[in-house]
Amino acid sequence: MDRYKYLPLLGRILIGAPFLMSGLSKLAAHATTVGYIASVGLPAPSLAFVVAVLVEAGGGLLLMSGYRARPVALAMALFSVVTAVFFHHNFADQNQMIHFLKNVMMAGGLLQIAYFGAGAFSLDARIGRTALRIAPAA
DSSP states (O other): OOTTTTHHHHHHHHHHHHHHHHHHHHHHTHHHHHHHHHHTTOSOHHHHHHHHHIIIIIHHHHHHHTSSHHHHHHHHHHHHHHHHHHHSOOTTSHHHHHHHHHHHHHHHHHHHHHHHOSOSSSHHHHTTOOOOOOOOOO
């Protein structure tokens, strides 16, 4: 019996749920979020808002379900690093430094999912997308 077989599911939920919650909170505060995006000088804040909601809410749901987990996790890892750089770069503010490090840590977990796959309890496993097979060293 594989006593670790549920860990990939638990990991996907623990990473995906905060993304989903963040995306939904952005939807509930559209004007405030667009204003915040504009305040850091990003072009097209309305478009950035849509991208953020899609990545966070949509990506969170896809990740938790384990559907297309590898490309979704890779996109979310990139998003996490980009948002860390643009929104949390003021290390003089300890809160911003904590958010920066949180984003980097989330990216690390997402890269693990991108490499190892969603695990046995996922939609990817149900439809035949299997974990990465690593060839033995020559």
